[in-house]
Structures are given as C-alpha cells and as structure tokens.
Amino acid sequence: WRAWVSLSYANPVCPMPVNTAAGHLSYDIVLAACAITVALLSSRLAPLAGKRWVYPAIALLLGFSAAANTAAVIWPATKTPLVVPATLAGGAGSALLILLWCEIYSCLGAARVALYYALTIIGGVLLTFLLQGFREEYLYGVLIALPTLSAALAHRSYRCHIPAEDRPAASGRRLIPWKFFLILALFELVASYSSAAISAEHPSLIGSHSTWTTLVGGVLLFVWVWRFSSRLPLSTLYRAPAVLICCGLLIVPLFGIGGSVAGSFCTALGVMLFNALVLLFLCDIAKRFGVSALLLFGIEETLLLVSWAGRGAAEALDRQGLFGALGPAVGSVAAVAVIAIVTLLVLNKREIDERWGLAFLGKRATEEDERSRLAHRCAEVASRGRLTPREGEVLELLAEGKSLSGVASELIIAEGTAKAHTRHIYEKLGINTRQELLDLLMAES
Numbered sequence: 327w328r329a330w331v332s333l334s335y336a337n338p339v340c341p342m343p344v345n346t347a348a349g350h351l352s353y354d355i356v357l358a359a360c361a362i363t364v365a366l367l368s369s370r371l372a373p374l375a376g377k378r379w380v381y382p383a384i385a386l387l388l389g390f391s392a393a394a395n396t397a398a399v400i401w402p403a404t405k406t407p408l409v410v411p412a413t414l415a416g417g418a419g420s421a422l423l424i425l426l427w428c429e430i431y432s433c434l435g436a437a438r439v440a441l442y443y444a445l446t447i448i449g450g451v452l453l454t455f456l457l458q459g460f461r462e463e464y465l466y467g468v469l470i471a472l473p474t475l476s477a478a479l480a481h482r483s484y485r486c487h488i489p490a491e492d493r494p495a496a497s498g499r500r501l502i503p504w505k506f507f508l509i510l511a512l513f514e515l516v517a518s519y520s521s522a523a524i525s526a527e528h529p530s531l532i533g534s535h536s537t538w539t540t541l542v543g544g545v546l547l548f549v550w551v552w553r554f555s556s557r558l559p560l561s562t563l564y565r566a567p568a569v570l571i572c573c574g575l576l577i578v579p580l581f582g583i584g585g586s587v588a589g590s591f592c593t594a595l596g597v598m599l600f601n602a603l604v605l606l607f608l609c610d611i612a613k614r615f616g617v618s619a620l621l622l623f624g625i626e627e628t629l630l631l632v633s634w635a636g637r638g639a640a641e642a643l644d645r646q647g648l649f650g651a652l653g654p655a656v657g658s659v660a661a662v663a664v665i666a667i668v669t670l671l672v673l674n675k676r677e678i679d680e681r682w683g684l685a686f687l688g689k690r691a692t693e694e695d696e697r698s699r700l701a702h703r704c705a706e707v708a709s710r711g712r713l714t715p716r717e718g719e720v721l722e723l724l725a726e727g728k729s730l731s732g733v734a735s736e737l738i739i740a741e742g743t744a745k746a747h748t749r750h751i752y753e754k755l756g757i758n759t760r761q762e763l764l765d766l767l768m769a770e771s
Contacts, residue, residue, distance in 0.1 A: 328450025356417025365624025387419030388473030447544030454536035518636030570596030
C-alpha cells in the first residue's frame with residue numbers, strides 16, 4: 327500500500343489524470359471518513375480479517391482506482407465522470423487495507439510488530455524507488471495489481487500465521503488513549519506547518535509516505551529493535567521524538583546546520599518515529615485490554631487531516647505576513663514551547679507506566695507490581711463507593727477475572743453469597759456489568 331499511495335497520490339511519476347483532478351486532499355478526506363466509520367462500527371465488523379468479503383473488496387476498490395487513471399490516459403473523455411467514483415474507491419479501499427493490516431499487527435507481540443513495521447517502511451520505500459524506473463504502461467499494470475497482492479498476503483498472514491487463540495474478537499470496550507492522539511495530532515500539525523515549503527520543493531525528501539525521511543526512520547527503528555531493545559526499551563524513549571522535533575524547529579536553524587532542509591528533516595523524522603511508537607502502543611492496548619484495533623486505528627487514521635491544517639496555516643500566515651521577517655522564528659519558538667509543555671504534562675511516567683503498564687520491547691512490571699497496582703485501584707474504588715471489607719475482597723477477586731464460583735471458593739463462602747455481594751457492589755458503584763467494573767478500574771488508574 328505504501329508504494330501504491332506514493333505512486334498514485336503522493337509523488338506520482340506518470341500521468342494520473344483522475345487523481346490529479348480530485349486532489350490528494352479529497353482522497354485523504356474519504357480515507358479518514360471511511361476509517362472513522364469502521365471505528366464506530368468496530369463492534370460489528372471485528373474481526374475484519376475474518377470477513378471473507380473484505381479481501382476481494384480491497385482488491386476491487388483499489389484496482390478500480392488505478393484502472394480509472396489508466397482509462398483516462400487512453401480515453402481522456404472519461405476523466406471527469408471517473409473522478410468521484412475513483413476517489414471514493416481509492417479512499418475506502420485504502421482505509422480497509424490499512425485497518426486490516428493494523429488488526430493483524432495487533433495479534434502479534436511488540437517485538438514482531440516493531441520489526442515488521444520497520445521492514446514495511448523500508449520495503450515500501452525501496453519498492454517505490456524501483457517502480458519509478460518502470461515504463462508507464464508497465465507501471466499502470468503494477469498499480470492495478472499491488473492492492474490484490476497486499477490483500478492476498480494479509481489473508482495468508484491471518485489464516486496461516488495467526489493462531490486461533492490470538493485472533494481478535496468482537497469487543498464493545500471503549501478504552502481510548504485520547505492523550506496520545508492529542509500529542510500525535512500536535513506533532514503532525516507542527517511538522518506539516520514547519521515543512522510546508524520544503525516538502526513542496528523536495529517531495530522525495532520530506533513526507534509521510536515513501537521518502538528519504540521514512541527510509542531513515544525505518545532503518546533506525548529496525549536497528550534499535552534488533553540490537554538495542556533489550557538494553558534500552560522503546561518505552562523509555564517516548565520523549566525522543568519531541569526532542570527531535572524541537573531540534574528541527576529551533577536548534578538546527580539557530581546554528582545554521584544544513585539550513586531549513588535539515589530542520590524539516592529532523593521534524594519529519596520525529597513525527598515518523600512517534601507514529602511508530604503510537605502503532606506499538608495501540609497494538610499493545612488492543613492485545614492486552616481487549617479493545618478493538620479497528621476502533622483505535624480508525625481514530626488514529628483520521629489524524630492525517632491534521633497535516634493539511636498545518637500546511638494551510640503555513641500558507642495563510644505567509645500570505646498575511648504576520649510578524650514580518652520574524653514570522654518563521656516566532657512560529658518556531660511558539661511551537662517548541664507548546665510541544666515542551668504538552669509533552670511534559672501528558673507523556674509522563676504515570677501515564678506511560680502506571681496507567682497503561684507499557685514497556686515496549688523491554689521488561690514489564692513484575693507480577694507482584696501488577697497485583698499491587700490492581701489492589702491499590704480496587705482499594706480506592708471501594709473507599710469511594712463505601713464498600714464493606716468483604717465487598718472489597720470480592721471486588722478485587724472480580725477485577726482479577728475470577729468467576730463467581732472462583733470468588734466463592736477463594737473466600738470460602740456460598741456461591742449465592744458471592745452473587746449477593748457482587749450485586750451490592752454494582753449497586754453502590756452505579757454499574758451493571760463486570761465490563762463496566764473493569765472500565766471503572768482503568769479510569770481510576
């Protein structure tokens with residue numbers, strides 16, 4: 327998909343009359359709209375990889391989008407009537423393909439996700455560079471075939487390499503890390519604002535698809551996971567992208583190291599690496615907490631529209647000429663200040679470790695620490711709900727996932743008594759199901 331979108335929309339090397347007429351923004355809007363629709367319907371659609379219709383649908387939608395451009399080249403009169411259906415097909419097919427692969431990633435461990443994601447980035451860039459040398463007639467054929475190949479590989483990966491016990495199931499949980507989405511949106515906004523002019527002048531250098539920035543980021547991620555993850559877990563480096571972005575905005579231009587190109591490169595690299603951390607984080611949440619990957623990644627994909635807002639803001643400020651010659655400097659200082667403050671307040675130790683228990687590619691908290699944190703959360707909820715000591719014990723056992731018979735056996739009471747205690751707990755806490763109890767404990771953390 328990375329090679330397909332780079333050669334179809336981001337940096338086409340052959341005529342794409344339908345895509346050019348529609349514009350990249352229209353494609354992104356359709357993609358975001360379809361992604362959020364899938365997110366809202368995640369409880370019904372999950373697991374998407376288990377739906378037989380999704381694979382041919384992706385191949386047909388993206389294949390039609392590429393074929394429409396081929397038809398418009400051969401028969402120019404068909405361009406106008408094909409713009410709307412081709413854009414809708416391209417955006418919808420891309421959303422389904424992205425969410426399909428993200429759902430498959432969420433079935434894997436963190437190390438495999440990081441390695442496969444890094445290899446995907448590297449492979450996408452290299453394939454794009456290779457295909458750019460194809461003759462036009464061959465390239466059009468490849469663009470029609472690539473989505474089918476990607477969908478077929480996704481089908482094989484899910485059916486042959488994901489054990490049945492690790493496959494996602496339909497889930498109604500709504501545990502959403504809004505703070506991380508806020509940070510990602512902020513980084514995207516700042517990066518697109520700061521590199522608006524550079525990305526237009528050097529499209530193969532700066533960008534979120536197959537560019538030199540993504541290639542360098544993919545190589546760095548791969549080397550880090552392969553060689554250094556045991557000594558330096560990625561979860562300890564969650565602020566590194568913010569440091570890179572600040573360097574690109576302020577330090578590099580201040581000392582004249584490579585000019586604005588180097589600064590934009592650092593900024594784009596920081597955003598790309600934070601995107602990788604967010605991918606690992608969302609996969610970890612989906613796997614450990616049973617939240618639908620379609621919900622999490624559907625929301626995450628809508629943030630691609632933020633980059634358009636950043637570019638629009640940069641163009642508007644340039645036209646207005648605010649602050650005169652000092653405009654870029656004032657914008658950079660303001661962006662650095664906002665990033666520093668928000669990162670320190672939101673991406674803190676408590677949010678990363680205590681609330682979510684994250685330790686990508688490193689050692690997780692010990693079982694005793696996990697139990698201690700769970701007991702602490704239960705004690706706080708019991709105190710606020712004015713539960714009796716016995717009800718507090720039942721609450722903790724329920725939080726550990728024990729059934730009513732398991733609770734009765736653990737406390738040496740009748741199962742009917744355990745059921746009565748559970749009913750009283752739900753009444754005092756104002757909830758009705760165990761799922762609501764688990765969500766309440768997560769909110770308490």
